[in-house]
Amino acid sequence: MAAGSVFAHVPRAPPVVVFRLTADFREDADPRKVNLGLGAYRTDEGQPWVLPVVKKVEQKIANDASLSHEYLPILGLPEFRANASRIALGEDSRAIKENRVGGVQCLGGTGALCIGAEFLRRWYNGTNNTATPVYVSSPSWENHNSVFANAGFKDIRTYRYWDAAKRGLDLEGLLEDMESAPEFSIFVLHACAHNPTGTDPTLEQWKQIAAVMKRRFLFPFFDSAYQGFASGCLDRDAWAVRYFVSEGFELFCAQSFSKNFGLYNERVGNLNVVGKDADNMQRVLSQMEKIVRAIWSNPPSQGAHIVATTLACPQLLTEWKDNVKTMADRVSLMRSELRARLQALGTPGTWNHITEQIGMFSFTGLNPKQVEYMIKEKHIYLMANGRINMCGLTTKNLDYVASSIHEAVTKFQ
């Protein structure tokens, strides 16, 4: 190349916020520091937790001489796909029995969203229709926007979700936005444990949402990253997705096993496709193969084997459900303990949202000034929008975190 460089104009991109937060946390030398940023489970000792059932199954896999490192099929390990779909849609799912459900093994929940978005851009609402509006909740996981933009969608909008004043779901705003959305718009819905707010619609509210979406021909794309983790019960956490399926919707559901199996770095996910009939599924899956082949060819083997082995064995399945409940229960406990302390301290404001919200995250309602105080003065790391990861709380740091929140709220308004 000539003296200049072809990449001289490439600007430095800002780091992804949540990773920056963790990096800052790591560099912080203060012994009181607490990381309430990143969305990963921690034990009461503040340590990552490899699920006991996972350890068991990995041992089993390691001793299985018949397993090699051969390529999986493009759409992934068949036993994984089938079992994952059963977990998402239910053992007794009629849609599965009717052969109108397909799974695409993907790299985590992100990978499933990516493949789903790519497919929708190519084949939904015409062919290659980049103008179909995509609605993402306000707020949402920040990567949702990027996934759909990268897939080529030009019109990504928000739908009202979080009511900051009442610290709850803005159902009226949500439904209004759905009523006024152009027909055939795609809506990204959080199946449970909404990230970042921890606020889910009630069953009745989901029914209202489904009714509007049906009437307006809106496409449901569920993001299910916390099944089991939210309430502690897999079936309960899958209620919304299953309700939509029973209402006759064709939908996508991006399913992640990062949190509920603790398999974060193995990248285990499943894109569930629910269609009208089996014929459509065949054609849809054949096109999914084309998309996958040009992005990663075939998915990673290790994590899929762990999940498939676990789900296919009744005893291991039970163990897994117990492990999931352990995590969900600890989160629940931290919620009630934090709320109790804040109320005992007389911290200004209401704090019932801490226990009413569900899943890993809580939208505390702390404002940017208060957040800054927490980080800079108290060495407690949380997102600028006030989101905290409940898993970062332990019996040892609860008092410190509660008193710090108290200080932040009383010092700054």
Added chain:
Amino acid sequence: MALLQPARLLLAAAAPRRLCLAPGAARASSWWSHVEMGPPDPILGVTEAFKRDTNAKKMNLGVGAYRDDNGKPYVLNSVRKAEAQIAAKMMDKEYLPIAGLAEFNKASAELALGDTNEVIKNGRYVTVQTISGTGSLRVGASFLQRFFKYSRDVYLPKPSWGNHTPIFRDAGMQLHAYRYYDPKTCGFDFTGALDDISKIPEQSVILFHACAHNPTGVDPRPEQWKELAAVVKKRNLFAFFDMAYQGFASGDINRDSWAVRHFIEQGINVVLSQSYAKNMGLYGERVGAFSVICKDVDEAKRVESQLKILIRPMYSNPPINGARIASTILTSPDLRKEWLEEVKGMANRIIDMRNQLVANLKKEGSSHNWQHITDQIGMFCYTGLKPEQVEQLTKEFSIYMTKDGRISVAGVTSGNVGYLAHAVHQVSK
């Protein structure tokens, strides 16, 4: 449920095709009625047919995965040992950074360029972990689509790996070709390649297979690589290397990466895709890397930050298992030594099968020149057989390969090479 009536439609000014379904079809209609069945994968089709065949002597020469002399998948000992070491450490499963496992990235760059390479010493490169070779190519293609502002044109050798085209096309690039394989000689069309490359518009992207060209097995000789580098430099072309077989081609990792290193030495800042699917047998673990040779450290940091922005909406961060294995092997002197021997072993078995095939063809009394079988290198061999001959091989002898006459030498064993030679002679005499 999804009733699509002509009257109420798509909002866009652009005119995508409209879906018009009769109102009566309401309950039965689907969003996916218009989705076409994707064309069947040619290579998978070969394997499917092979599986159905009941002939005891059947051979699958379509498979792009190494097999041992018993026709079985081969898990390397160095891999097993690395796995045991890793298991003993009982590590957690926390997310990797977006760019992957840092030790793996460093070791991968050093493997490709040599650890004394000036590029490594000056830190003027970035390497990110990717989803094997495919993932690496896709990240690279996407990066070029976004940041290589000089051209959308990518030139592939003719023929190239079938998946190159969809990868670059889906990433938004335009595909073209330069002459590469000469069917008359079953060898490298050097003059054709030079001629075509010298006419490629300046600042276009040109892709090279670093070694063991897939599907032909035909590689340029070092003197020819030198001339290719010279014309690339003269035409100011952007060089994209795909190296999926380092070590696996000649048995020597330095020899197999010679072309890449030569280009860099000539001042050409290449980008490079690496795969560990074949040379470490880590196929399904999806281990790969994408590297950008940069002007300086600052550029490398900027480029890395943008690669992360590209990766995050694709899959957030890469899978750890295979990268940990590869990294453990590359950075442990004992394991690395053992691995290099095993790679050599695999390469040698392939070379041996090539030699035996030619010897057996001579024994069969074939009068054809089969030298290209031993001249070619790596897993694949372009036999020169025509589609009708391939069909005959399959129908009469249950030998399966792709229509272009490509065989995977990995599917040949000392137990079946005689049968293969006999069959090839029968269809070609």
